[in-house]
Amino acid sequence: MPASIIEGDSLLAVDVGTATTRAMLFDVVDGRYRFIAIGQSPTTAQAPFKDIGEGVRQAIENLQNVTGRTFIDTDRRLITSSQPDGSGVDAFTATISAGSTLKVVVAGLLSDVSLESAKHLAESTYARVVETLGLNDTRLAQEQIDSIINACPDLIVIAGGTDGGASHSLQKVLEVIGLACYLLPQDKRPAILFAGNQEMEAEVRSSLAPLTSSIHIAPNIRPSVEVEDLQPARKELGRAFVDIRKRQIKGVEELDMWTGGHLLPSAFAEGRILHFLSKLYGDDKALLAVDLGASSATVMAGFGNGLTMSVYPHLGMGVGLAGLLQYTTLENIARWLPTDVPPQTLNDYLYQKALYPTSIPATKEDLYIEQALARETLQIALQTSQKKFPASAPVLREGLLPLFEIILAGGSVISNAPTLGQSLLLLLDAVQPAGITTIILDQNNLLPALGAAAERNSILPVQVLESGAFVNLATVVSPISTARYGTPILRARLIYDDGTESSVDVRQGGLETLPLSIGQTARLNVRPLRRADIGQGPGRSSSIRVNGSALGIVLDARGRPLNLPADAVRRRELNKKWHWTVGG
Amino acid sequence: MLAPVTHILALTTIIRKRLLPAPGRVVVKLNQKVSATDVVAEADFAREHVLIEVARVLGISGDAADRLITCKVGEKLAEGAVVADGGGLFPRLIRVPRAGRVKAVGGGQVLLDVGDTGLELRAGIPGEIVEIVQNRGVVIQTSGALIQGVWGNSRIDTGLLLSLADKPDDVLEARRLDVSLRGSILLAGYCQDAETLKAAAELPVRGLILSSILPALLPLARQMRYPILVTDSFGRQPMNLTAFKILSTNSKREITINAEPYDRYSGTHPEAVIPLPVTQNPSPPRDVETFAPGQQVRLRRAPHAGAVGTLVNLRAGLTTLPNGLRVAAGEVRLENGEQTIVPLVNLEVVG
Numbered sequence: 001m002p003a004s005i006i007e008g009d010s011l012l013a014v015d016v017g018t019a020t021t022r023a024m025l026f027d028v029v030d031g032r033y034r035f036i037a038i039g040q041s042p043t044t045a046q047a048p049f050k051d052i053g054e055g056v057r058q059a060i061e062n063l064q065n066v067t068g069r070t071f072i073d074t075d076r077r078l079i080t081s082s083q084p085d086g087s088g089v090d091a092f093t094a095t096i097s098a099g100s101t102l103k104v105v106v107a108g109l110l111s112d113v114s115l116e117s118a119k120h121l122a123e124s125t126y127a128r129v130v131e132t133l134g135l136n137d138t139r140l141a142q143e144q145i146d147s148i149i150n151a152c153p154d155l156i157v158i159a160g161g162t163d164g165g166a167s168h169s170l171q172k173v174l175e176v177i178g179l180a181c182y183l184l185p186q187d188k189r190p191a192i193l194f195a196g197n198q199e200m201e202a203e204v205r206s207s208l209a210p211l212t213s214s215i216h217i218a219p220n221i222r223p224s225v226e227v228e229d230l231q232p233a234r235k236e237l238g239r240a241f242v243d244i245r246k247r248q249i250k251g252v253e254e255l256d257m258w259t260g261g262h263l264l265p266s267a268f269a270e271g272r273i274l275h276f277l278s279k280l281y282g283d284d285k286a287l288l289a290v291d292l293g294a295s296s297a298t299v300m301a302g303f304g305n306g307l308t309m310s311v312y313p314h315l316g317m318g319v320g321l322a323g324l325l326q327y328t329t330l331e332n333i334a335r336w337l338p339t340d341v342p343p344q345t346l347n348d349y350l351y352q353k354a355l356y357p358t359s360i361p362a363t364k365e366d367l368y369i370e371q372a373l374a375r376e377t378l379q380i381a382l383q384t385s386q387k388k389f390p391a392s393a394p395v396l397r398e399g400l401l402p403l404f405e406i407i408l409a410g411g412s413v414i415s416n417a418p419t420l421g422q423s424l425l426l427l428l429d430a431v432q433p434a435g436i437t438t439i440i441l442d443q444n445n446l447l448p449a450l451g452a453a454a455e456r457n458s459i460l461p462v463q464v465l466e467s468g469a470f471v472n473l474a475t476v477v478s479p480i481s482t483a484r485y486g487t488p489i490l491r492a493r494l495i496y497d498d499g500t501e502s503s504v505d506v507r508q509g510g511l512e513t514l515p516l517s518i519g520q521t522a523r524l525n526v527r528p529l530r531r532a533d534i535g536q537g538p539g540r541s542s543s544i545r546v547n548g549s550a551l552g553i554v555l556d557a558r559g560r561p562l563n564l565p566a567d568a569v570r571r572r573e574l575n576k577k578w579h580w581t582v583g584g
Numbered sequence: 585m586l587a588p589v590t591h592i593l594a595l596t597t598i599i600r601k602r603l604l605p606a607p608g609r610v611v612v613k614l615n616q617k618v619s620a621t622d623v624v625a626e627a628d629f630a631r632e633h634v635l636i637e638v639a640r641v642l643g644i645s646g647d648a649a650d651r652l653i654t655c656k657v658g659e660k661l662a663e664g665a666v667v668a669d670g671g672g673l674f675p676r677l678i679r680v681p682r683a684g685r686v687k688a689v690g691g692g693q694v695l696l697d698v699g700d701t702g703l704e705l706r707a708g709i710p711g712e713i714v715e716i717v718q719n720r721g722v723v724i725q726t727s728g729a730l731i732q733g734v735w736g737n738s739r740i741d742t743g744l745l746l747s748l749a750d751k752p753d754d755v756l757e758a759r760r761l762d763v764s765l766r767g768s769i770l771l772a773g774y775c776q777d778a779e780t781l782k783a784a785a786e787l788p789v790r791g792l793i794l795s796s797i798l799p800a801l802l803p804l805a806r807q808m809r810y811p812i813l814v815t816d817s818f819g820r821q822p823m824n825l826t827a828f829k830i831l832s833t834n835s836k837r838e839i840t841i842n843a844e845p846y847d848r849y850s851g852t853h854p855e856a857v858i859p860l861p862v863t864q865n866p867s868p869p870r871d872v873e874t875f876a877p878g879q880q881v882r883l884r885r886a887p888h889a890g891a892v893g894t895l896v897n898l899r900a901g902l903t904t905l906p907n908g909l910r911v912a913a914g915e916v917r918l919e920n921g922e923q924t925i926v927p928l929v930n931l932e933v934v935g
Contacts, residue, residue, distance in 0.1 A: 048589070359885045
């Protein structure tokens with residue numbers, strides 16, 4: 001039996017998303033943890049329910065129907081330990097992303113030091129920074145107070161001051177925040193997260209605690225000017241998020257009780273599992289996780305012990321789409337389409353989808369538009385979050401993504417695409433990985449559940465990840481080359497374990513595949529031509545063992561960055577051709 | 585599966601809770617009749633403040649400054665009024681730069697509420713006050729036709745309903761707006777140019793009910809001082825037949841548009857209410873439904889976006905759509921008799 005610090009073996013995990021609530025069952029089969037089944041229901045955080053409880057219970061009841069097991073009793077309460085009759089579960093975890101985007105005020109001292117870190121921290125959850133207060137702010141104190149009142153924030157994140165450093169400037173900031181909180185109606189007062197000079201903790205508590213809905217103290221996110229350390233504060237931010245949701249949405253308090261006070265924001269749990277895996281794989285393997293949901297786009301990158309987390313509520317595939325044109329153009333979206341769609345139709349689509357964020361495309365044209373939007377939003381999210389990646393992360397060329405060994409992808413527009421080829425092409429277009437990468441699809445959105453479970457059972461996530469619960473989409477080789485279009489830049493040879501071989505020459509601008517089914521293994525020899533680089537240095541070959549996957553080996557020599565032809569007809573033809581190459 | 589519900593009803597009981605965002609005073613009485621634009625509650629909530637830093641100005645400690653401050657919390661002060669006297673050979677008087685009310689005193693500082701502090705809550709629908717929520721607001725009830733829409737520009741008004749649309753896909757154009765329509769609320773089709781919105785403002789009308797509107801016109805529509813209710817969509821889409829029939833058959837009746845924005849979490853919708861006389865209150869509409877055959881449903885997405893039909897069957901398992909997606913789906917008979925398969929997530933119950 002696997003070592004586990006929790007008693008018993010079965011785990012029921014619930015994730016309350018903006019659109020869908022999922023109940024997932026994990027249990028031990030043949031001595032190893034497995035993902036067993038999933039039950040889903042629409043989330044009921046919004047009117048008319050305004051209570052997530054109904055959606056949670058429906059999702060669990062649907063899971064009961066699938067598994068034939070009973071997890072809630074006749075009073076619809078969770079049966080919290082396995083019973084002799086087979087009902088109940090040994091452990092329960094829950095994560096939540098439902099609810100409107102948190103409005104956050106960040107306050108600190110220097111704009112490119114503590115304020116920057118406070119923004120980074122706020123951006124690691126479902127939040128939008130609506131106001132900023134700092135030393136460089138030339139407004140009068142009364143104007144700053146009014147700006148906070150008018151922003152009516154859910155949360156104020158305060159950073160600033162090195163541990164043991166000066167405190168006078170921070171006291172001025174606290175004074176403004178205290179007065180603003182005092183002036184707000186009691187039921188509108190924000191939560192406060194303090195992550196600054198730790199010697200100020202007592203003063204922060206005594207001056208602000210009576211004026212806030214809840215107060216949270218975290219270790220300094222900027223313990224010295226040179227060091228940013230967000231990880232400890234993320235946990236406290238997660239707790240603040242849950243406390244805010246408890247006040248905003250009925251049923252959250254009960255769900256938190258079911259977890260024994262361990263309810264987590266989904267993004268935090270996802271970050272935890274990525275951090276966990278990142279440490280497991282070591283410093284030489286960087287990991288990327290992207291998730292494109294109805295409420296937000298999430299980008300997380302693990303570099304050994306370091307983790308960057310970015311949640312972009314304005315880049316979700318739902319309500320946020322109405323504002324997407326603030327960040328891109330209709331032409332940029334249209335470049336991903338394999339058919340001609342008038343700009344007005346695209347524009348109308350953005351607003352219609354924002355109006356009905358849970359709706360799905362029912363025609364081919366709508367599906368093309370939806371996937372084009374997914375490519376564009378994900379690309380913007382990646383380009384934005386790339387600025388936070390450590391400067392030491394290896395890149396093949398300035399401006400490109402660092403070399404990622406593994407890319408984990410989730411979100412229904414990606415994972416529920418009609419074919420796995422469409423999922424892969426969407427990711428290749430949007431992420432544009434360089435070098436050699438394994439792309440894995442989280443079809444059941446298990447990552448938050450595994451992250452929540454990891455706190456109490458470190459074996460479960462590893463065994464579930466190894467169990468085939470995720471779809472290994474492809475091993476992708478993306479060379480970087482300056483050769484002219486059509487010039488051969490890569491020679492790939494796949495030697496199967498039975499001794500047979502497949503090989504292909506790839507030209508600059510081309511996209512090719514070599515079959516290697518799930519369950520097969522082979523040796524992949526890749527020889528770059530004309531000084532093309534696949535991560536080993538210009539012109540240097542690579543020979544690696546590869547496991548089979550849904551789409552085998554994909555050789556993507558279309559260029560990084562991927563520059564699509566300006567001619568619309570030619571571009572649409574290429575989009576169709578690539579679509580066909582990965583299986584339609 | 586749980587179904588989203590939009591209310592488009594020829595006759596129902598409409599109950600709306602209207603609450604202030606901050607504690608205040610309810611200014612109406614139980615059983616009082618109100619019109620949509622009547623103020624039902626008020627609050628004082630300042631969005632502008634003045635902070636007078638007495639200690640800093642006088643160069644003394646906070647405690648010392650507090651002893652010199654002469655105003656008290658709650659006191660109303662005129663512009664130029666003295667709040668602290670520095671004393672000494674050449675007395676330094678600290679005055680308030682703007683009229684206001686003292687909100688806090690302490691730590692050598694005086695904080696004042698200034699500017700417009702009044703916050704008024706309007707009824708939103710005509711009807712009778714059936715409940716008072718102490719210090720916060722009221723519950724209002726009326727009977728009549730109810731049409732909920734998808735977008736509103738946050739204005740409220742009441743007027744006579746006049747129909748400018750002969751059919752659900754009519755286009756509203758500026759040239760059709762003449763002086764005979766002044767002061768009325770117009771049932772129109774879709775709006776595709778700024779001139780039409782401006783012409784309606786110049787008349788002025790008391791409201792527009794549109795089937796759809798071009799997204800590019802939304803910033804201008806928000807600026808219009810008359811309410812605009814969009815019933816169905818963005819772009820160019822006809823009005824759903826159910827709403828069109830109810831509105832066109834109630835032409836020349838008084839109608840109220842409360843074009844408050846749609847909020848998924850609070851459940852507020854932009855809506856139009858036509859009060860109708862009843863001998864007995866009809867049942868209020870159901871807010872919670874699960875999909876079931878026989879329900880009237882509206883299709884949210886292409887093809888047939890905006891069309892209303894009857895859900896005739898819930899298909900077992902997952903259905904593969906023409907684009908390859910596999911989803912839970914239902915069969916819907918449209919009003920033209922055509923039967924189509926629609927993902928359940930693209931449907932909403934109309935009732």
